[in-house]
Amino acid sequence: MQLLKDMILEVGRVEGEGVLKVDSFLNHQLDIALLNEIGKAFKEAFKDADITKILTAEVSGIAIAAIAAQYFKVPVVFAKKTQSKNLDSETFEGEVYSYTKAQTYKIRVSKRYLSSEDKVLVLDDFLANGQAALGLKQIVDAAGAELVGVGVVIEKAFQEGGSLLRKDNIRVEALAIIEAMEEGKIIFK
Ligand code: 5GP
Numbered sequence: 001m002q003l004l005k006d007m008i009l010e011v012g013r014v015e016g017e018g019v020l021k022v023d024s025f026l027n028h029q030l031d032i033a034l035l036n037e038i039g040k041a042f043k044e045a046f047k048d049a050d051i052t053k054i055l056t057a058e059v060s061g062i063a064i065a066a067i068a069a070q071y072f073k074v075p076v077v078f079a080k081k082t083q084s085k086n087l088d089s090e091t092f093e094g095e096v097y098s099y100t101k102a103q104t105y106k107i108r109v110s111k112r113y114l115s116s117e118d119k120v121l122v123l124d125d126f127l128a129n130g131q132a133a134l135g136l137k138q139i140v141d142a143a144g145a146e147l148v149g150v151g152v153v154i155e156k157a158f159q160e161g162g163s164l165l166r167k168d169n170i171r172v173e174a175l176a177i178i179e180a181m182e183e184g185k186i187i188f189k
Pocket of ligand 1: 060
């Protein structure tokens with residue numbers, strides 16, 4: 001998606017250990033016009049697929065999923081990272097290993113909002129090591145639902161997530177694929 005790549009080149013900042021900061025438009029401040037185009041691009045990428053629900057994880061996936069959902073005309077469910085009184089005790093759970101924090105945390109979705117009837121599209125901002133997507137897949141599997149695919153705004157192809165998911169026969173669609181980030185420079189595939 002050219003508009004997205006232009007934006008990444010214009011305002012993206014490469015930080016230590018292969019981290020790309022795009023918080024001026026994607027995951028802190030939100031550029032809604034661009035998010036609308038991202039939503040349309042996801043719809044185009046999955047136009048052949050039958051999807052009943054979009055699943056993401058809080059916090060940074062929510063805005064992306066919510067705007068994309070307008071084009072799919074399906075509900076969004078976001079997995080929660082904390083167990084709170086507001087969340088039903090009956091939940092489907094997934095585990096996510098965070099490389100940056102070197103720890104595993106749980107994500108949960110109420111059993112009310114996913115069922116074996118669902119065909120689920122997982123959306124997220126980044127695909128890096130694939131742990132967030134795999135944690136969301138565990139939730140889909142626990143519900144007995146079908147994982148139709150994973151859509152990410154930015155895939156960092158120099159990390160293993162993309163190949164891990166594709167090896168597992170999961171359909172992955174990325175709107176921008178970064179091959180390398182060297183000396184602060186971003187190289188797209
Ligand atoms: P994974 O589980 O694929 O390793 O990482 C996915 C999650 O980590 C994404 O949901 C995203 O929030 C965060 N993440 C991974 N790499 C980056 C990055 O380069 N920049 C930002 N801003 N977030 C990232």
